[in-house]
Structure formats: C-alpha cells, structure tokens
Amino acid sequence: MAMVGEMWSHLGSTMGTLMLVYTVFKQFFPHHLQGSFEKYFNRIVRYAYPYVEITFDEFTGERMKRSEAYSRIKSYLSDKSTASAKRLKADVVKDSQSAVLSMDYNEEIAEEFQRVKIWWSAKRTLSKTPRIAIYPTDDEKKSYKLTVHKRHRELITQSYISHVMKEGKEIETRNRQRKLYSNNPSQDWDGYRSNKWSNVLFEHPATFDTLAMDAKLKEEIKNDLIKFSKGKDYYARIGKAWKRGYLFYGPPGTGKSSMIAAMANLLNYDVYDLEPTAVKENTELRRLSLDTSSKSIIVIEDIDCSIDLTGQREKKTEKDGNEDEHSDPVTKRVKDKKKKNSKVTLSGLLNCIDGLWSSCGGERIIVFTTNYVEKLDPALIRRGRMDKHIELSYCCFDAFKVFAKNYLEVDSHSLFGEIESLLGETNMTPADVAENLMPKSDYDDVETCLKRLVEALKDTKEEAKKKVEDEARLMAEKEEEEKQRKKPEKEEKEQSGKDVKEVKENGVAKVGEEVKEIGVTH
C-alpha cells in the first residue's frame, strides 16, 4: 500500500520519533505496566496526529436505507481510481460493452483538491464468526474513509464534499445501468440487508415509438411523464410528494406491460416488479417499498389476482369464474395458491403506498395493471393514489399503422383501407395483430403479411358474428324451453281457473235451488 507510506511521510518527524519511542519503550517496559503505557501513548498519538478522518458507511438509518452519499463517492472514486489504484474491482458492465471499475477493499488512493492532498480508502469489515450465507449479511460493513490534514477541515466540509457529491451524481447518471428488481420471498430475507430484491439488467426494448396505440393518447401519456420527471420544484411548491400513480387496464395482450417498459426507457428509471403474493405481512411490504431507489417505477401486475382486495373477493360469481378461465388459468391458479399464504391486505397496501410517498423524497411512479378494473376497490384507485387511469384496448387503425411501420417498414398500402374498416368492425388485440404482421420466413413480403392479417381479421369477424348468432339462438332456445315448461302450468292454471268459475256459478245455483227447495218444503 504505497499510499499509506505516502501519508505517513506527511506526518513528519514527530510521528516518526513517537513510533521509535513506542518500540523502544515497549521492549524495556515491565510487562505488567504495558497496558497503562499503551493507553497514555495512544492519547499522545491522537494529540500529535494532525489528520481528520471522515467515514461514509454504506447503510444509514438503522441499516434500512442505502446511503446515497456512499454510492456517489463510489462513482466519484471509480473515475479517480482507474488511473491510480493498483487493485480494482469490476462492478457493473455498461451496455455489456465496458466494465465500470472501482478501487478494491483496503486499497487507498490520493488526490489533490485546490492544492490540498486528500486520501480515500475503501474498507470492508466482516464478522469474525464464520457463517455460510448466500447473500451479504448484517455482519458485513462497507465504508469509505476520507483523510485530510486538520487545517483543511473547512475546505473539506464546505466545498470538497459537495464537489464529490455533484461529480459522483453526474458519473452515476452517465454510467447508470437500469435494473429490473423482483422481490425475494420474505422467508429468504436476511436481516435488514439488501437481499429483499434481486435484480437483473433491464434491457426491454419497448419504447413509445414501438408502442402501437391511439396517437393522441400516446402523446398525452408521454407529455404527462416528461412533465412529472421535471416537476421537482413544482411538487415541492404545492406541498405534494414527488410521485405519480398509473392504472393500466384492458384485456390481455393490449400492451400494458410493454407500456411500463416504454415508460422506464423514456425516463431512464429502474423497475421494481413487486409480487405481493411473495410477501407474508403488511410490515414486510412496507420494508420492501422503503428499500426502493428514487427514479423508479414500482409495478404490481394483475393487482386483482395478487391481493385480497375486498372481503368478498373469494366469493366469486359465476361470471368472474368464467373470466378467470379465459386469462391464463395456470398463472391464476398459482397466484391463488400463493395468495392464501400471504397476509397482505388491501389496507396494508394502501398504507404502504401512502407511507412510501411520505417517507421517500425521490421521484417515484407506481403502476398497477389489471384485466378487470371493475373488480378493484375504489379506495385503491382513487385519484391521488392512482392519478391516471388508462384503458389499453383492442387494436385501432392508428395502432396498426405503428405496427406496419415498425414490422414491415410501410406507411401505406392498397390493403390499408380494407384493414381500417375491418378493425372498425371487429376486436383484435394488438398482440394478435403483431403476430399476424410478423414475417414468418424470408419469403414473406409486405403483401403476404398484410393479406394474412386481412384473413385473420375476417376470421375473427366471422367468429364474432357466429358467436353472436349462437348466443342469440341459445337465448331463443332457452326462451322457447321456458315457454314450453310454463305452457302446461298455464293451461293447468287456466283449467283450474275455469273450474273455480264453474264451481262458483254452479254453487250459487245449487244454493238457490236448495233455498227454493227449502222454501217449498216450508
């Protein structure tokens, strides 16, 4: 460690002499007096030591939150250490092209700021008790230490640290690798450390240009997002937490997940894919949300399947049951099973969202997706929690044109007119349109792909027509059956009505006759 030597040389002759005195005295001092000697010697060293040391730990606040200062220093030093440190760590790989380097633990580097020498060292302390763990544990502590001469204390606290933070942030933004986080099942968590979320690089290619949807709605969402991301001062001024909630609803395959990816790519945010069924308790949900970074999108997909949204959710109506069958029964069944093990409740989720907004300063977006918006509790999606409700629906002509441009590189074609009128007459999801338009071999040209779509649209239209006719026929048959079932009843009723009438009429006559007879007798 050359840097250590360099720093010691700065301590000058005072420390050198002290060290010599320490070695000599330690040899000749009686053993039983060595404890007191060391105590006094340390005091002298502390007095004579002319340096200030500042430590930046990786975690702050009862180890709940990762320190922003630590990560900025890490980025700042990664730039410096590439040139001067001898042992480096390759940490993140930017676009799978280049490694981002930082200095290794117990390595030191020095730099000059306004002609003042500053030393940095990276430290990692591990627990002395050996244990086997897959994830980093509470026993591992990482920190950076800054050392500078006492007389420059003011320069450090007043300008150097803010210079490091500013540059670190810039480097962080430049090297930023977006990540896709998924929550680990809560039984796998280890203390308060970072293994609540696992992450992979976020490399989804969807953008607003590749999203096929109504052009006006697309523009509206884009503008809303851009305005939000620039709104730091605005939100501070109006006294609102810097957050925005989106609810995307619509049938399967209409682009809800693709929209989230496009949002993350537009804003350069991380994505936290939160699966509430893997969370056992409300408190754990809260801890998870607190462990998210700023500039992130927290997503709960299929919210209606992930959480017992209302007390009545388990009592499904016949209609609900049929709907669930249509949308991926395997996933739904797995989720249902997991849901039974999770005690996360609607109020827990609401508290978590509200708490997240009040305790985290940075910009965050939360997104829920669902196929059945009508199943959601109004409290969950009220404005203020879910600010924008966006329906993603069947493919319209605008959306088709985006696909045609992206998939086949055409803006117009003689078949466009027919496709436009067919899209107006039938419902096809963007996912199905995309699948039909995609060339299936090297021989598939634009014409082939468009014709395939026309045929598929005609088939869908025919199927829909047949379905309506079948339903109408079924309904008519049911009505007829009902009529037939009621006919004998009606006839019976009519017959019994007649009998009553006759009985009544005959009864009166008889009585009259009887009266007559009686009268005659008398």
Ligand SMILES: Nc1ncnc2c1ncn2[C@@H]1O[C@H](COP(=O)(O)OP(=O)(O)OP(=O)(O)O)[C@@H](O)[C@H]1O
């Ligand atoms: N609006 C769209 N624009 C572009 N591609 C789309 C769109 N909708 C669907 N797709 C295509 O269809 C596939 C499925 O879409 P996606 O996963 O976004 O649907 P979803 O609405 O999230 O469905 P689910 O409700 O089942 O989760 C995507 O891979 C994408 O290629």
Ligand SMILES: [Mg+2]
């Ligand atoms: Mg989806």
